Amino acid sequence: MGRRTPLYDLHVAAGARMVDFGGWDMPVGYGSQIEEHHAVRRDAGMFDVSHMCTVDLRGAGVRPLLQRLLANDVGRLSAPGKALYSCMLRPDGGVIDDLIACYLDEKWFRLVVNAGTADKDLAWIKEHAKQIGVAVVPRRDLAMVAVQGPNARAKATPLLPEAARAGAAKLGVFFGAAFDDWFVSRTGYTGEDGFEVALPAESAADFWQALAAAGVTACGLGARDTLRLEAGMNLYGNDMDETVTPLESGLAWTVVLDGNRDFVGKQALMKQRADGVARKLSGLVLLDRGVLRSHQKTYGPAGEGEVTSGSFSPTLERSIGLARLPAATDGTVEVDIRGKSIPARVVTAPFVRNGRAKIEL
Amino acid sequence: MSQIPADLRYTKSHEWLRTLPDGSVEIGITDHAQQSLGDLVFVEVPEAGRRLAAGDACAVVESVKAASDVYSPLAGEVAAGNPQLASQPDLINRDPYGEGWILRLKPSGGGAAETLDAAAYEAALAAGG
Numbered sequence: 105m106g107r108r109t110p111l112y113d114l115h116v117a118a119g120a121r122m123v124d125f126g127g128w129d130m131p132v133g134y135g136s137q138i139e140e141h142h143a144v145r146r147d148a149g150m151f152d153v154s155h156m157c158t159v160d161l162r163g164a165g166v167r168p169l170l171q172r173l174l175a176n177d178v179g180r181l182s183a184p185g186k187a188l189y190s191c192m193l194r195p196d197g198g199v200i201d202d203l204i205a206c207y208l209d210e211k212w213f214r215l216v217v218n219a220g221t222a223d224k225d226l227a228w229i230k231e232h233a234k235q236i237g238v239a240v241v242p243r244r245d246l247a248m249v250a251v252q253g254p255n256a257r258a259k260a261t262p263l264l265p266e267a268a269r270a271g272a273a274k275l276g277v278f279f280g281a282a283f284d285d286w287f288v289s290r291t292g293y294t295g296e297d298g299f300e301v302a303l304p305a306e307s308a309a310d311f312w313q314a315l316a317a318a319g320v321t322a323c324g325l326g327a328r329d330t331l332r333l334e335a336g337m338n339l340y341g342n343d344m345d346e347t348v349t350p351l352e353s354g355l356a357w358t359v360v361l362d363g364n365r366d367f368v369g370k371q372a373l374m375k376q377r378a379d380g381v382a383r384k385l386s387g388l389v390l391l392d393r394g395v396l397r398s399h400q401k402t403y404g405p406a407g408e409g410e411v412t413s414g415s416f417s418p419t420l421e422r423s424i425g426l427a428r429l430p431a432a433t434d435g436t437v438e439v440d441i442r443g444k445s446i447p448a449r450v451v452t453a454p455f456v457r458n459g460r461a462k463i464e465l
Numbered sequence: 466m467s468q469i470p471a472d473l474r475y476t477k478s479h480e481w482l483r484t485l486p487d488g489s490v491e492i493g494i495t496d497h498a499q500q501s502l503g504d505l506v507f508v509e510v511p512e513a514g515r516r517l518a519a520g521d522a523c524a525v526v527e528s529v530k531a532a533s534d535v536y537s538p539l540a541g542e543v544a545a546g547n548p549q550l551a552s553q554p555d556l557i558n559r560d561p562y563g564e565g566w567i568l569r570l571k572p573s574g575g576g577a578a579e580t581l582d583a584a585a586y587e588a589a590l591a592a593g594g
Contacts, residue, residue, distance in 0.1 A: 416506040
């Protein structure tokens, strides 16, 4: 048996199919995954993401610590509440995890890290934090609910505690704010507008049920995966891990190499950039019937590649994927799908944002 | 709970069989199988005329989550693949024992996999099969 979130009993009572995810028993879906997906693109859906780990970093040295630990530069965060997406790297440039860092004040940053990597992340962060006198506090006392979709904020805002409503309604994109023991951020993993709400575990069931009563559709990890894939967002463990760098993972935009700032992995990335990055992560659209899946091989004039994430796109009604390809790959590749060679077009992700197709079909 | 019609035969790999009046056998996947797979998005059915041995992979059903082979429980020649499934794979989700049939087979009498009646299939499911 895996770990359970504070919403576990509600998922089971709703008839969810539960699966293991990063050591947690999580709902993969409550009925039709495609209907859950469409609810988020067209209206509002909610996800139990309590398995993700919130980590508070407190101390005067917190900004220098994160400037050392993260490939993106938290030095760019000047407005309180502003959040930033970054990879945390090994000295050789391999990706330990990807995370969100939110700047709250000069002595307080809040991170959200992946469930399956939380233990190694915490060990790595603590090792660096103790030298600099920053306290590392995992917040396992918090649940987290993501409410996503064009109507998500309108439906969720009135259900927040009174003290949070006005502030949450004013949050800009990629900003977060603490309201007593609740924390609301305008972030997500679907390519739609919405909130991620961290709240005391004992308040989670009431909030979830109030959202359901307001017409927010409960969505499982299955829909979460097709939504993030359409949005062109990487999944740690699929699309990148410790054996690849952000430059090979479509994440060069999250790496700040300019300037004097030294961060773990910088030298390796500088060398890789100077030598030429041999592989890239690209989007694929399958041109014939079938479904792209991770680990399928691709073939093209520039060499072989591999699908890292693949599924059926409910919005585009065809199969899409992400693949690690030779950097020179262009045009189309052939994908080995169950022994058949099926052509796929190489495209730039995202595939879908805010309910609309972002690629030509 | 999944539906298990009493008048059909079943396999442990979650196919169902229905003998038609002309002696051919209609084959599909069970309600349990479609529920486990989730929303189907792609189905590949065999061409008429293809000869199958019992246990041959004869169709592919692919959902958002996963691809799965369908195995022929009998030896025989394919009489028809369901032409509706190319454009409406979700017929299998909506009506697994009716409009969601996958293929019809003319048995050759050349061998058959073990099949179960409804009660035995239900017991196999209950046992985690």
